[in-house]
Amino acid sequence: MKKLIDAVDDVVVDALAGMALAHPESLSVDLEHRLVLRTEPKAEGRVAILSGGGSGHEPLHGGFVGHGMLDAACAGEVFTSPVPDQMAAAIAAVDRGAGVLQVVKNYTGDVMNFEMAAELAVAESGTEVRSVITNDDVAVEDSTFTAGRRGVGGTVLVEKIAGAAAEEGRDLEQVTEIATRVNERARSMGVALTSVTVPANGKPSFELGEDEIEVGIGIHGEPGRHREKLVPAKDVARRLLEPILAELPGEGPVLLFVNGMGGTPLLELYILAKDAHEVLAEAGVEVSRHLVGNYITSLDMAGASITLLRLDEELTALWDAPVSTPALRRGL
Amino acid sequence: MNTALTATDLAAWLHRCAALMEAHAEELTSLDAAIGDADHGANMSRGFRAVDGIADDAAAGGPAALLKKAGMTLVSTVGGASGPLYGTLLLRMASAAGDAESLDAAALGEAFAAGVQGVADRGKASPGEKTMLDAWTPALEAYRGAGDDLAAAATAGAAAAAQGREDTAPLTATKGRASYLGERSVGHIDPGAASTALLWQALAETVTGEESR
Numbered sequence: 055m056k057k058l059i060d061a062v063d064d065v066v067v068d069a070l071a072g073m074a075l076a077h078p079e080s081l082s083v084d085l086e087h088r089l090v091l092r093t094e095p096k097a098e099g100r101v102a103i104l105s106g107g108g109s110g111h112e113p114l115h116g117g118f119v120g121h122g123m124l125d126a127a128c129a130g131e132v133f134t135s136p137v138p139d140q141m142a143a144a145i146a147a148v149d150r151g152a153g154v155l156q157v158v159k160n161y162t163g164d165v166m167n168f169e170m171a172a173e174l175a176v177a178e179s180g181t182e183v184r185s186v187i188t189n190d191d192v193a194v195e196d197s198t199f200t201a202g203r204r205g206v207g208g209t210v211l212v213e214k215i216a217g218a219a220a221e222e223g224r225d226l227e228q229v230t231e232i233a234t235r236v237n238e239r240a241r242s243m244g245v246a247l248t249s250v251t252v253p254a255n256g257k258p259s260f261e262l263g264e265d266e267i268e269v270g271i272g273i274h275g276e277p278g279r280h281r282e283k284l285v286p287a288k289d290v291a292r293r294l295l296e297p298i299l300a301e302l303p304g305e306g307p308v309l310l311f312v313n314g315m316g317g318t319p320l321l322e323l324y325i326l327a328k329d330a331h332e333v334l335a336e337a338g339v340e341v342s343r344h345l346v347g348n349y350i351t352s353l354d355m356a357g358a359s360i361t362l363l364r365l366d367e368e369l370t371a372l373w374d375a376p377v378s379t380p381a382l383r384r385g386l
Numbered sequence: 387m388n389t390a391l392t393a394t395d396l397a398a399w400l401h402r403c404a405a406l407m408e409a410h411a412e413e414l415t416s417l418d419a420a421i422g423d424a425d426h427g428a429n430m431s432r433g434f435r436a437v438d439g440i441a442d443d444a445a446a447g448g449p450a451a452l453l454k455k456a457g458m459t460l461v462s463t464v465g466g467a468s469g470p471l472y473g474t475l476l477l478r479m480a481s482a483a484g485d486a487e488s489l490d491a492a493a494l495g496e497a498f499a500a501g502v503q504g505v506a507d508r509g510k511a512s513p514g515e516k517t518m519l520d521a522w523t524p525a526l527e528a529y530r531g532a533g534d535d536l537a538a539a540a541t542a543g544a545a546a547a548a549q550g551r552e553d554t555a556p557l558t559a560t561k562g563r564a565s566y567l568g569e570r571s572v573g574h575i576d577p578g579a580a581s582t583a584l585l586w587q588a589l590a591e592t593v594t595g596e597e598s599r
Contacts, residue, residue, distance in 0.1 A: 108423075108465075133423045134465040162562045163467035166508060170461065170470055200565035255415060255424040274423040276566040 055256045062253050066109045066129050073116060077380050080120050087143040088129040088136065090116035095148065096125055101220040101229045102148035105157040105213055106141065107164050108133040110252070111273055114210065114350045117381030123217035124157075124379070132252055132353070133274050135163035141171030145181055153182035153226035155233060157213055159205030160189040184226060186233040188212055190240040190361065192297045193270030193278030204272045207313050207361035208240030210349045211373075214382065218375035236369060241298045243278075244359030245290055246271040248317060250352050269293050273315070273352045273359075287322070291329040294360045299337060304364040307342035309373065310334065311361040316351035318358055323347065326358055343373055349381065389536055390488035393445040393452045395592065400456055402588035404438035407431045410584055418577040421564035425466060426577040433464035433472070449489055453480035453497075467562055468578060471505050471518065478504035491536040498526050509561065516557040516564060516571060518578030521550035525586050540586075540593040547586035551579040 059065055067085055074083035082093045096102060105115040106128030115127035125148040130136035145154050154175070158168045165187060172183040190208030194200055216233035224232070246268040249258035259275040262268055267290070270278025285293070302308070312327040314320070327346045334341055342365060350359075365373070376385035391399070407414075407430045415427030437456045444455035457476030461469050482500035486493060502522045506512060513523045528546035532539040554576035562578075564571045591597050 130465050131425065131429070134425050134429055135467070135469075137462050137465050137469055139462045161467075162509070163465065163469070166467055166470035167465070194566055195568075200559075200568070201561055201563075204566065252424045254428045255419055259419055259424055272566055274563065276423070276563060277570070278566060 055251055055253070057253065059253055062256075065253050066131060069109070069112070070116070070129060073380070080378070081116075081380065084143065084147070087140050089140060089144050089147065090119045090127045090129065091144075091147055092119055092121075092125060096150055096221075098150045099152050100150050100223060101152045101226050102126070102150055102154045103157065103213065103217055103220050103229070104128070104141065104144050104148060104154055105209075106130065106136045106144070107159050107161070108135060108274075110353045111350050113348070113381030115213070118210070118213050118217075118379045120377070120379030121386065122221050122375055122377035122379070123213055123382065132254060135161065135167045138167050138171040138174055141168060142174050142178070145171065145175045145183060146179065149179075149181050153184065155216060155220070155226065155229050156183060156185040157209060157216065157233065158185050158187050159209050160187050160202050161204065162201050182226060184230045186212065186216070186230060186237055188237050190237060190242045191244075191272065191278070192241050192301050193243050193272070195279070204276075206244060206273055207242040207311055207350055207359050208237055208363070210313075210345075211240055211309065211311065211361065211363050212236045214377060215369055215372045217377070218372040221375070232369075232372065236363065239303055239364040239369070240361055241302050242359055242361040243269075243294045243298055244271045244273070244315065245269050245294060245357050246275065246315065247284070247356035248354075250275040250355040252353065267357075271355075271357060273350060275352065275355060287325050288329040288332065291326055291333045291360070295330060295333050295337075295362075298360065298362050299339070302362055302364055304366075307340040307365050308334070309343040309345065309363040309365055310341045311345040311349075311363070313350055313359045313361065314348035315355040315357040315359065316348060317354045317356035320347065323358060326360075330360055343370065390490040391449070391494060391536070391593075392488045393447070393449045396449055396452055396489075397441040397445040399589055399592040400434070400437050400441045400452075402592050403585055404431075404434035406584045406588050407434040407581065410580075414577050414581055417575050417580055420574045421559065421567055421571045422577060423563055426468065426581065429464045429466050429468055430581050433460045433469065436460075436463040449486060450480045450483040453477070453483060467509070468581070470508055471578070474504040474508040475501040491534050491539045494536070495526070495530045495539070498529065502526055511561045514557065515561045516554050516559040516576045516579075517561050518576070518582045520554045520557065520576065521547045521579035521582035521586070524550040524553075525582070537594045540590045544583075544586040544590035547583040551575060551583040554579045
C-alpha cells in the first residue's frame, strides 16, 4: 500500500484536521466527536440537516456542510458507521428549535447507529429527529431478501435538495417529505474497474483482472450483479442506465449525475457523461440538469456510478437554489 | 471459580474478551474482507480495548453497573453494526441482572437470553441468516442445557458457539453488508459469529481458569 498516510489509526482525525485548515472561513471541526460543522450556524427556527457515515467516501459528507446543504456531518472510521455519541453531539450542536433531519445511507450499521442516536436525542433533550434512509442502488437484486438496497449517489441529491428546502425555512415535516421524495425518485448503479484498498487492511478488498469490470458495485466494493470483460464506455453507460431506467419512476426530465469512485480521472467521467447523455437521448429521456465529478467516492477505487433523478418543478427549483460548501458551490 | 460470577469475575471475562479480540483482530478482519468491508477486527479490538480500560472501575458498582457501562462503551467506540449489536447485548444483560450481587449459572443464562433477544430486536434478524445470532443461539441453548454447574455450562456454551461459527459457512447472508453478495457469501464464516465465539471462549476460560489457546 503506497499512501500518504502517517498512521493507519489516525487517518480520519488527520483528514478532518486538514479539512478545517483548508476551509477556515466556512467550516469548523470538532475533532473529539469527529464532526464537521458550519462556522456560522443556521438561523433559529430553521430545520437542521445532519448526515454522516463511514469515512472514505469524501467529499461525502463533510464536504457538503455549508449554506444550502448540511449543517453537520459525522465521520466514522473508514467504511465504518459513526457511533451514536457523535450524532448526539451533532444534534445538540445544530438544533435550532425546529428539529433535525438525519440523512442515512441504507447500511445496517448506519441505520442502527442513527436509530440509537435519535432515541437518545429524544430521551435527553426532546429534540424532534426524523430520518430518511437513502436506498437508490438498483444493483442489488431480490432486495426483500437482503438488507435492502444500498444508499449511494442519490444521497448527494437528497442532501442538496432537502438542504435547500431547510434553508428556505420549510418545517421538519416538509423537509422530510422532500428528502423522501428525492430518494424515491432517484436510482443509481455503479461499476468498478479496480478494487479499493482499506487502509486498516492494507491490501485490495477484492481481485479484479486487468481486463475485467464489476458491474453493480457498491461504495465499499461490495459486488452487485456480475463481472465481465471491459467494454467501451458507451456500453458501460448502457449497462448502468438500462437497469436504472427500468426502475425509474414517473415521467419527464431527469437530472443526470455521473459520479467518480475516487480513482477515475475527470477526463473519463466526462466521456461517460457524454455516452450516458447519448444513451438517454436514444431512450427518449430528456436531461435537464447535470452533475459530473467525484462526489461519493470509494477511497482509491477506479470506477463510476450513474444516478438519475426524475425531477419535478419543485425539485428542480430546489436543485437550482444557491449552495456554498467545499465540494458543491453555485450561485453564491 | 465460584458457583456465581461477581462483578469482578465479569470484569475478568471482559478483560479476557479484550485480549482475545486483540489477538484475533487480523483473523476477524480477513473473514470480514471476504464478505463484508474488512473492518470487524479493527472495530472489535478498538471497542474492547476501551472496555478493558473501564471494567475495573465500573465493577465497583456491581454486575449491572459494569455490564451497562461496558455496553455503552461498545456502542460509543465500535461503530458499524457490531457496536449497536454487542452494546445492546450487554445493556439488556444489565437490565436482566437487576440488583443481583452475583450471577449464578441460571441468572447468567437469563441475562444472556435477554441479551440475545436484544441482538435479534436491534438487528431485526433471526437464526439462519448468517449473523452473530447463529453463534449466540446454539451457545445459549447448550449453556442452558448443561445444568447448574457454571464451568460445565460455560464450556458447553463455548463449544456450541465455536460450532455455530463454523456452521455459518454454508449459509447465504440476507442481513448486513454480506447480503449484497447473496450466494457468493456461501463458504465464508460470518465475522460476527466468529467474534461471538471469542466472547464465549473468554467466558469458558474465565470460569474454568484455563486458557484454551
